[in-house]
Amino acid sequence: MSYDIVFKGEVLDGFTEDGVKQEFARLFKQSAERVEKIFSVPSAVLKSGLDEAAAKRYREVLSDAGARIYISPELPAAGLQLSELETTQSNAAVEAPAASYAIANTGARIEASVAETSQAVAGTSQTVAGDGDRVNDADDVDAGGLKTLPFKFTGNGSEYFKIWIVNILLTIVTLGIYSAWAKVRNKRYFYSNTDLDGSRFEYLASPISILKGRLIAVAFFAIYTLAGNFFPPLGIALFLVLIVFLPWMVVRSLAFNARYSAYRNIRFNFKGDIKGALMAFIVWPVLGALTLGILMPLAVCKQHQFMINGYRYGTSEFEYHAGARDYYRIFLMLFGIGLLGGVLAGLVQATLPLLFGLIVLTMYLYLFAYFTVHIKNLNFNNATLGLNGFSARLQLNSYAWLLFTNTLFTVLTIGLYRPWAAVRTANYIAEHVSFEAQSDLDEFVADEQQQVSALGEELGEVFDFDFGL
Amino acid sequence: MGRFEGRWYDGSSSRQQVCTLQISERGDMQVVADDDSLPLHQDQWLNVKLSSRLGNTPRYFEFADGQKFETLDNDGVDALIEQLRAEGISHPASAMAKLLHLMESKIRYGLLALLVVIAVGTWSTVYGVPAVSKWIAYQLPPDVLSLASEQTMELLDSSVFEASTLEPEVSDRVLQHFQPALDHYADLNVRVLFRDGAGMGANAFALPDGTIVFTDQMVRLAQHDDQLLAVLAHEIGHVYYRHGMRSLVQNSMLAFMLLMMSGDVGATAEIFLALPIFLTEMAYSRNYERESDDFALSYLLEHNIDKSSFPDLMSRLQLFSICMQSPDGSCADPEAEVDAEAAYRQFEQGCLHKVLAGEIEAPTNMGESWGDYLSSHPATEERLLKFRDE
Numbered sequence: 058m059s060y061d062i063v064f065k066g067e068v069l070d071g072f073t074e075d076g077v078k079q080e081f082a083r084l085f086k087q088s089a090e091r092v093e094k095i096f097s098v099p100s101a102v103l104k105s106g107l108d109e110a111a112a113k114r115y116r117e118v119l120s121d122a123g124a125r126i127y128i129s130p131e132l133p134a135a136g137l138q139l140s141e142l143e144t145t146q147s148n149a150a151v152e153a154p155a156a157s158y159a160i161a162n163t164g165a166r167i168e169a170s171v172a173e174t175s176q177a178v179a180g181t182s183q184t185v186a187g188d189g190d191r192v193n194d195a196d197d198v199d200a201g202g203l204k205t206l207p208f209k210f211t212g213n214g215s216e217y218f219k220i221w222i223v224n225i226l227l228t229i230v231t232l233g234i235y236s237a238w239a240k241v242r243n244k245r246y247f248y249s250n251t252d253l254d255g256s257r258f259e260y261l262a263s264p265i266s267i268l269k270g271r272l273i274a275v276a277f278f279a280i281y282t283l284a285g286n287f288f289p290p291l292g293i294a295l296f297l298v299l300i301v302f303l304p305w306m307v308v309r310s311l312a313f314n315a316r317y318s319a320y321r322n323i324r325f326n327f328k329g330d331i332k333g334a335l336m337a338f339i340v341w342p343v344l345g346a347l348t349l350g351i352l353m354p355l356a357v358c359k360q361h362q363f364m365i366n367g368y369r370y371g372t373s374e375f376e377y378h379a380g381a382r383d384y385y386r387i388f389l390m391l392f393g394i395g396l397l398g399g400v401l402a403g404l405v406q407a408t409l410p411l412l413f414g415l416i417v418l419t420m421y422l423y424l425f426a427y428f429t430v431h432i433k434n435l436n437f438n439n440a441t442l443g444l445n446g447f448s449a450r451l452q453l454n455s456y457a458w459l460l461f462t463n464t465l466f467t468v469l470t471i472g473l474y475r476p477w478a479a480v481r482t483a484n485y486i487a488e489h490v491s492f493e494a495q496s497d498l499d500e501f502v503a504d505e506q507q508q509v510s511a512l513g514e515e516l517g518e519v520f521d522f523d524f525g526l
Numbered sequence: 527m528g529r530f531e532g533r534w535y536d537g538s539s540s541r542q543q544v545c546t547l548q549i550s551e552r553g554d555m556q557v558v559a560d561d562d563s564l565p566l567h568q569d570q571w572l573n574v575k576l577s578s579r580l581g582n583t584p585r586y587f588e589f590a591d592g593q594k595f596e597t598l599d600n601d602g603v604d605a606l607i608e609q610l611r612a613e614g615i616s617h618p619a620s621a622m623a624k625l626l627h628l629m630e631s632k633i634r635y636g637l638l639a640l641l642v643v644i645a646v647g648t649w650s651t652v653y654g655v656p657a658v659s660k661w662i663a664y665q666l667p668p669d670v671l672s673l674a675s676e677q678t679m680e681l682l683d684s685s686v687f688e689a690s691t692l693e694p695e696v697s698d699r700v701l702q703h704f705q706p707a708l709d710h711y712a713d714l715n716v717r718v719l720f721r722d723g724a725g726m727g728a729n730a731f732a733l734p735d736g737t738i739v740f741t742d743q744m745v746r747l748a749q750h751d752d753q754l755l756a757v758l759a760h761e762i763g764h765v766y767y768r769h770g771m772r773s774l775v776q777n778s779m780l781a782f783m784l785l786m787m788s789g790d791v792g793a794t795a796e797i798f799l800a801l802p803i804f805l806t807e808m809a810y811s812r813n814y815e816r817e818s819d820d821f822a823l824s825y826l827l828e829h830n831i832d833k834s835s836f837p838d839l840m841s842r843l844q845l846f847s848i849c850m851q852s853p854d855g856s857c858a859d860p861e862a863e864v865d866a867e868a869a870y871r872q873f874e875q876g877c878l879h880k881v882l883a884g885e886i887e888a889p890t891n892m893g894e895s896w897g898d899y900l901s902s903h904p905a906t907e908e909r910l911l912k913f914r915d916e
Contacts, residue, residue: 216581219636223629226639229646242580249583256533256542257584257596282778289677321542322535322594371540473640501540 060112060444060495062104062119063127063203066096070434071386072123080122109444113376120378120439128444129203129495204494205448210487212250214477220246221476237268247483248318254498261324262317304334315368323503329367337363354384365440371501379439387431395424422464426457437490446493451486459485527551528606532597534559534566547587547595549606553615555587557595567593571615578623579604581630651806655779656772656813663771668715668735671771675733682739683721690720692742700740703751704758707825714765718758720745727874728846732761734770746878747842756822756836763821769814777807811902819909837910842881844906849877 116126224239248260285292315325337360345353365377398420430451437449463478534543553571575588587595715736723741826833
């Protein structure tokens with residue numbers, strides 16, 4: 058099977074359209090007008106006839122340049138609407154993978170390898186120019202067989218309220234034992250109400266295995282608390298033990314959750330190793346702290362790379378293409394907004410001390426919303442599953458409003474609004490995320506099953522390590 | 527007997543097939559693909575693993591080889607379970623699951639559950655948690671108490687306190703005065719230590735193993751030793767009732783209970799969860815103080831000591847802290863960088879003198895205020911009344 062590289066004029070977060078146009082002109086050695094043409098149509102096939110590996114390399118290079126790239130299986134020429142642009146002869150298809158490989162390897166940005174790169178790009182540019190003219194006017198649903206499949210959330214607040222309150226009641230009545238069942242029912246509610254292409258997700262963990270893990274975690278937590286109060290050296294020792302086991306716990310926890318999540322009766326899985334977890338969750342964060350936060354965005358980047366690259370759906374692998382640059386951009390903005398907010402809060406405190414608390418709270422929510430929106434968009438937009446991708450379009454204002462109203466109502470109702478808040482959030486995320494499928498979703502294959510103890514996850518949860526994406 | 531529209535997933539690929547499941551009175555099932563009418567699977571009702579109903583989420587029939595049939599016809603499946611039960615084929619899909627769904631689906635049970643949760647939550651916070659933590663605190667062996675206290679004392683000595691600067695004759699005199707009380711509660715192993723309170727100022731507190739610390743500033747603030755004795759009685763009350771241990775256990779239990787009840791509240795709501803926990807902890811703390819005040823009062827009455835000794839020193843303590851917080855305080859002046867420590871000491875001395883000379887006026891608006899709910903101690907006014915009325 059061969060693939061097309063499709064561009065729909067979309068620019069990734071943190072890049073400007075003009076910047077991407079310049080990159081295109083440079084990479085493809087094209088005139089500004091021709092690049093404008095590519096941007097002016099709903100969808101353009103930049104390159105076709107690629108094998109899977111070559112298609113992915115193209116996507117990588119072009120994503121680095123700031124363009125959102127879709128890979129779609131090549132359709133017979135009849136299925137394409139050829140554009141009004143002149144079609145030049147497609148050139149030496151065999152060269153293309155080699156050329157693009159060169160781009161990927163040298164990294165088109167690196168000045169030192171200009172010579173090699175420009176040579177490689179020159180090779181590419183001819184073929185790209187040739188195919189770049191095959192511009193598709195069709196709606197994005199059928200840009201070369203590519204389908205945008207929206208996520209849908211079908212739950213509603215009052216239905217969930219009843220489940221939620223019964224969960225709490227039974228947890229209290231059973232002195233906490235039922236909390237494992239409650240957790241499964243809560244998760245099931247959200248998984249099973251999430252629809253993609255007519256099928257729902259499933260959460261399949263058994264409450265008993267969660268309960269076992271939870272009991273061990275609570276016992277450890279109790280000992281840790283008591284030790285911390287009565288005999289700090291033992292508390293410190295236990296903390297070190299916890300740190301040593303943390304990578305193992307992270308892997309277990311991610312694997313447990315993935316293993317017991319399924320879609321269309323095919324389970325997810327997590328294949329990250331303990332060494333990777335050690336780097337991502339201990340070494341990098343420690344380096345981040347030692348450098349007073351300068352390396353922290355890099356640490357977060359490493360964590361996300363570790364997690365997303367570790368996931369599998371059946372035998373298909375997730376891949377994550379975001380790099381440190383993307384994270385630094387978000388963190389710098391966050392820092393800037395925070396600084397500005399701090400100054401503003403200081404001014405308010407001097408003039409209207411009564412409003413101070415409100416301003417600080419609003420700032421906190423706004424920063425939280427900024428972080429969530431940009432990180433989630435980054436995560437989804439840079440994650441691929443095989444040749445499929447995701448696209449997320451969370452918006453700062455609408456998400457901040459959602460967060461603000463949810464928090465306000467939850468506080469005003471002393472927590473009773475929580476089920477509605479959770480449903481609204483799930484709804485919002487589903488509405489703003491879609492799956493970019495290169496074909497129908499029938500071709501994923503199951504991996505052989507394997508049980509994973511719930512302990513890793515429960516230890517993580519009691520100690521409040523939230524690894525959720 | 528039954529007929530369900532749904533989808534078929536074979537478990538080895540993500541292929542989805544629209545299909546129909548038919549079931550007979552004897553529980554024989556057949557799944558047929560809709561597009562080509564080919565049979566996908568045949569099985570018996572009792573071999574099927576049926577997912578429990580949860581709201582209106584899809585229901586799954588799972589077969590032995592891992593294939594699944596998914597349907598949205600929840601009511602139909604529930605009716606089928608009943609019909610087949612009537613036919614004598616009772617699926618192990620338990621009665622519990624049915625009961626659970628009944629509770630989860632009717633708003634009247636939801637509201638009932640809400641009432642019970644509120645009632646139980648309130649009861650446990652007000653009575654349950656304090657009672658259990660009291661019980662636990664009294665079960666703890668003395669070794670644990672002394673271990674905890676030694677650690678705390680070491681920490682305070684290295685971070686807050688400095689060595690006492692009281693003249694030896696003063697500390698000896700005070701200890702002499704305390705001796706009868708210490709003997710009276712010999713089984714509590716009370717020992718009294720003096721420290722320079724530095725940043726802590728005038729204060730006295732008790733540790734679980736019976737160690738009671740008076741700061742030099744506290745000693746200097748007292749007009750006569752009976753006032754210190756009254757404070758000692760109050761602190762012995764804390765030791766006697768094991769308040770230190772109880773509050774530790776109580777606060778951990780409270781946080782744990784709320785965590786268990788609320789489950790995952792989300793990152794933004796967590797900061798709001800901290801406020802009720804804090805308010806409840808402060809309420810617990812005020813109850814302990816009242817208990818200790820009562821303890822001190824009965825000790826004073828029993829030993830014919832002027833009971834106004836306690837409120838007198840409390841008032842002075844309050845005046846002292848008012849003076850220390852006054853805006854003209856040189857200690858609060860950031861430009862007094864010359865020797866902040868010395869300036870602070872000087873200011874402290876000034877306040878001490880003012881209080882001892884009766885130069886500080888008590889504020890007039892000392893009634894109840896919302897701020898009381900944020901305080902670890904009852905309002906001074908309330909505490910004074912107790913000792914003056916009786």
